[in-house]
Amino acid sequence: MNTTMLIPLLVAIPLLFAFFIPLVARKIRVLADILGNLATLGALIIAILIFGSRGIYELGGWSPPIGINWVLDGFSNLMLVIINLISFTATLFSSKYMEQYTAKYKYYSLFLLMVAGMNGVVLTGDMFNLFVFLEIASVASYALVAFGGNHEELEASFKYLILASIGSTLILFGIAFTYGATGYLNMASIASTISSGGRNPILLFAVVFFIVCFGIKAALVPFHPWLPDAHPSAPAPISAMLSGVLIKALGIYALTRVLFNVIGMTTVFGWVLIAVGVLSMVVGVFLAVGQWDFKRLLAYHSISQMGYVILGIGLGGYILSSGGEQSAAMLAILGGIFHLANHSVFKSLLFLCSGSIEYSAGTRQLKEMGGLLEQMPLTRATCTIASLSIAGVPPFNGFWSKLIIIIAAFQAGFPWLAAITILVSFVTLISFLKVLRYAFLGKLPEALRQVRESPAIMAIALVILAILCTGMGLLLVPGVREVILDPAVAALLQGIEYAQVALPVF
Amino acid sequence: MKGMTVIVKTVTRWVKVFIFLYGIYIIITGHLAPGGGFADGVIIACSYILLMLAYGREFALKRLSSRAAHHLDSSGVLLFLVVALLGLGYGGIFFGNFLQTRFPGVAFKLLSSGTIPISNIAIGIKVAASVFLVFIILSVLRIVLDEDGTQKMVQDEEEE
Numbered sequence: 001m002n003t004t005m006l007i008p009l010l011v012a013i014p015l016l017f018a019f020f021i022p023l024v025a026r027k028i029r030v031l032a033d034i035l036g037n038l039a040t041l042g043a044l045i046i047a048i049l050i051f052g053s054r055g056i057y058e059l060g061g062w063s064p065p066i067g068i069n070w071v072l073d074g075f076s077n078l079m080l081v082i083i084n085l086i087s088f089t090a091t092l093f094s095s096k097y098m099e100q101y102t103a104k105y106k107y108y109s110l111f112l113l114m115v116a117g118m119n120g121v122v123l124t125g126d127m128f129n130l131f132v133f134l135e136i137a138s139v140a141s142y143a144l145v146a147f148g149g150n151h152e153e154l155e156a157s158f159k160y161l162i163l164a165s166i167g168s169t170l171i172l173f174g175i176a177f178t179y180g181a182t183g184y185l186n187m188a189s190i191a192s193t194i195s196s197g198g199r200n201p202i203l204l205f206a207v208v209f210f211i212v213c214f215g216i217k218a219a220l221v222p223f224h225p226w227l228p229d230a231h232p233s234a235p236a237p238i239s240a241m242l243s244g245v246l247i248k249a250l251g252i253y254a255l256t257r258v259l260f261n262v263i264g265m266t267t268v269f270g271w272v273l274i275a276v277g278v279l280s281m282v283v284g285v286f287l288a289v290g291q292w293d294f295k296r297l298l299a300y301h302s303i304s305q306m307g308y309v310i311l312g313i314g315l316g317g318y319i320l321s322s323g324g325e326q327s328a329a330m331l332a333i334l335g336g337i338f339h340l341a342n343h344s345v346f347k348s349l350l351f352l353c354s355g356s357i358e359y360s361a362g363t364r365q366l367k368e369m370g371g372l373l374e375q376m377p378l379t380r381a382t383c384t385i386a387s388l389s390i391a392g393v394p395p396f397n398g399f400w401s402k403l404i405i406i407i408a409a410f411q412a413g414f415p416w417l418a419a420i421t422i423l424v425s426f427v428t429l430i431s432f433l434k435v436l437r438y439a440f441l442g443k444l445p446e447a448l449r450q451v452r453e454s455p456a457i458m459a460i461a462l463v464i465l466a467i468l469c470t471g472m473g474l475l476l477v478p479g480v481r482e483v484i485l486d487p488a489v490a491a492l493l494q495g496i497e498y499a500q501v502a503l504p505v506f
Numbered sequence: 507m508k509g510m511t512v513i514v515k516t517v518t519r520w521v522k523v524f525i526f527l528y529g530i531y532i533i534i535t536g537h538l539a540p541g542g543g544f545a546d547g548v549i550i551a552c553s554y555i556l557l558m559l560a561y562g563r564e565f566a567l568k569r570l571s572s573r574a575a576h577h578l579d580s581s582g583v584l585l586f587l588v589v590a591l592l593g594l595g596y597g598g599i600f601f602g603n604f605l606q607t608r609f610p611g612v613a614f615k616l617l618s619s620g621t622i623p624i625s626n627i628a629i630g631i632k633v634a635a636s637v638f639l640v641f642i643i644l645s646v647l648r649i650v651l652d653e654d655g656t657q658k659m660v661q662d663e664e665e666e
Contacts, residue, residue: 008590008600016587019580060593060601 004055006046007070010080010119011133013042018112025105033095036108040091043115044084051077052483056125056502064126065186071125071502074487075337079122079253082341085468086244086348087115090237093352093461096454097236097359107147107235114140114241118249125502127175127185127262134171134217134250138164141246145234156233160226167216167223174209177202178262187262192499194264203263210258211272218251220310221280224303228287231302232295232364236355239295243302244348248340252306256313261491261498265317273314278417280307281424289431294354294364294439297431298347301390304424305343311417312336312405313492319412320493328411333489335404341485342397342472346389349465353383356454356462357439366435371444375451378459380440382466387436389469391429397472404476509561518560525553529634536626537611537619543626547633554634555641563645572642575635582632589621589628 017039025032050072057070091111098104117137124130142164146157179185181200182193194203212223219227227247231239259269284304291297316333319325356379358364361372373380389396392403402425409418453459475484494501509515529550536542558566593602605620612618 005594005598008594012587012591012594012600016584016591019583019587023577023580023584057600059599060603061597061599 003050003053004057004072006050007055007057007072007123008059009046010043010050010084010123011116013046014039014112014116014119018109018116021108021112022105025108029099029104032105032108036111037088037091037095039112040084040088040115043119044081044088047080047084051081052487053077054501057123065184065189068124068126068129069186069188069502070123071188072123073491073501074489075253075257075491076122078337078341078484078488079249080119082344083115083118083122083245083249086344087111087241089348089352089461089464090241090244092464093240093355093458094235094237096458097355100359101147101235107144110140110144110147111238111241113137114144114246118245121249122253125187127178127187127190127258130254131168131172131175134254135168137246137250138168138217141238141242144238145230145242147235147238148233153233156226156229160230163216163223163226167213170209171213174206174213177206177209181206187257188499188502191262191264191496194262195496195499207259207263207269210255210263211269211276214251214255214258215276216251218247218255218306218310219303220251220276220306221283221303222276224280224284227303228296228299231299231351232293236295236351236358239298239355240348240351243299243351244344247302247306248309248344252309252313252340256492260317260495262496264496265321267318267322270314270318270321273310274318274417277307277309277311277314278420280304281311282307282420285424285427285431289427289434292366294357294366294369294435295351297366297435298350298354301428301431302343302347304428305339305347305390307424308402308405308421309336309340309343311421312339312401312408315405315408315412315414315417316492320495324412326493328408330489330493331404331411332408333492334485335401335408337488337492338404338475338485339398339401341475342389342401342469345465345468345472346386346396346398349382349386349462349469350390352458352462352465353379353386356458359454359458360451361448366438368445369439369448370442371440372448372451373440375444375448376440376453378453378462382462383439384436385466385469387432391432392425393429395470395473397469400473400476509565510559514560518556522553522556525556526550529553529630533626533630534616534623536630537622538614538616543629544633546626546630547635548637550630550634551637551641554638558641558645563642567642570638572639575639575642578631579635579639582628582630582635586625586628586632589624593621 017035021032021035025035055072059068059070098107114137117133117140120133121130121137124133142157142161145160146153178190181202182190184190184193216223231242234242259265281304284300284307288297288300288304291300312332313336316329316336319329319332354364360376361369363369385396389398392399402421406418406421409421475481529546532541532549533546536546554566554570590601593604594600596604603620609618609620
């Protein structure tokens, strides 16, 4: 069977179920669970089936540059698997966790809309189509952040809505400037126009918009204030989705795709990315250490870890555009992308663990917890694995990606970047030791005597992610790495040669 | 008595049908003339919103309950998506115009341009229902002052 036929299903399946669930599962809550899980499982299976294949899909049979095309390459392949994997575990977790809330069918409907939007962002090869999918995912996420409907959640959602809407509007401006400068909306056509016709100064203006606005979506440091409110306020599976994949698909993926493959990397952009990355790493982690709200602490760590990803990718872009060694650039980008994959697994796991504790113990304040070691052995085990992963302790996955970024920084001749990376990693370890100490060790408070381990279906989601955390280091083994990670790196390394791949007619 | 004055009510009674019919006209000629699904949806929703403004919410909700609007909302999108998926099934192309050979695009001919009229109708249903629902949601919630002066959000009736 031709695998390119399956590409549109990645958007169509979540969309279909998103509007089918409110029609049939309004009264029957179990049906909403089953259909929701079925949809994400289906999307996951398709993402795995098309893994490794390359293809261009012309929507409606209209060929670019006028028609919209969806491009499947190494980077989108990897992102699709991550997105659909995390969304499957999140729906698995939701089926029990969301019992606390009313209107489950609305939750699944919004959730699947968000997944459809993210899959679309990752697949599309058209700038305006990117904007449309970005808005679908963002609007669904505004509503999901406010899903609890309490004062705190509405406030967080409103803040998120305002900031992210400003971001979206400016992205539209950026796209308009790019269109004005090149005359195309198709990414590959823009890239080939730029490579043949030279740079228009307007493009620089557009790039500033892109960096700022995708920076807002990715919560990089000067643009981060919405994240520490929005992520803790959402229900736990949604926090896992937002931190795990949304900020990556809408922020990091879109930014790197536009900078590397459409506009083309320069040393200046490389420096900007490195600076923003370092700033996010350092500021995020120091803000995180002092937090006592478990989920808020995790949210600040998301900012810090996004800094690692952007640092790796920016470093690669800098080496590439300054004419440095190809292998060093490849290593840096590999580190960035691998850390992106790892972070989505361990951060989702951490948020699901916090949800599991909140579900059983009814609190997310670290000071009110303690001694949950005996009560919740499974959550404790998975939470420990995830904490060690994020802190970069071998043999868990976070260690390997951080190691690659550090080696790449040395190879590129920036030992001070490596030093900062190690320092931030150390502070991360401190703050997660604090989490483990306060949540699971110490004296069990009187109020938490009756706490039991969370239901089995939630535990399954935790265990799946914990296994991945332990095993993902194996992706670096020669033979596996060439299949999974290297194509993603190659997709970025090709730069604006992307035009030749995504638009063979030129 | 709910709603506005008798003048407004009488005029509304006459005008609402024409607005609705104009919406239908826009939808079925969407592929031939300016207009289409979105514009049509807004016009049709306007006829209901006019009813609501003139006669009060209960009167409009008796004609189109919020439950029914929810169903129409989802069905519109589903219809649109099914047309797109049928394109995938028949011609192998998502959003492919699989009816184009039967009904090719001819100017001023109503039954032409394949699946586009169907998609227009789907979008029209979706937009009409959504705009109406947005209006309902805006009218259902109101802020009341408690005895001690704090503001409180109150829902007039159960939405379900």
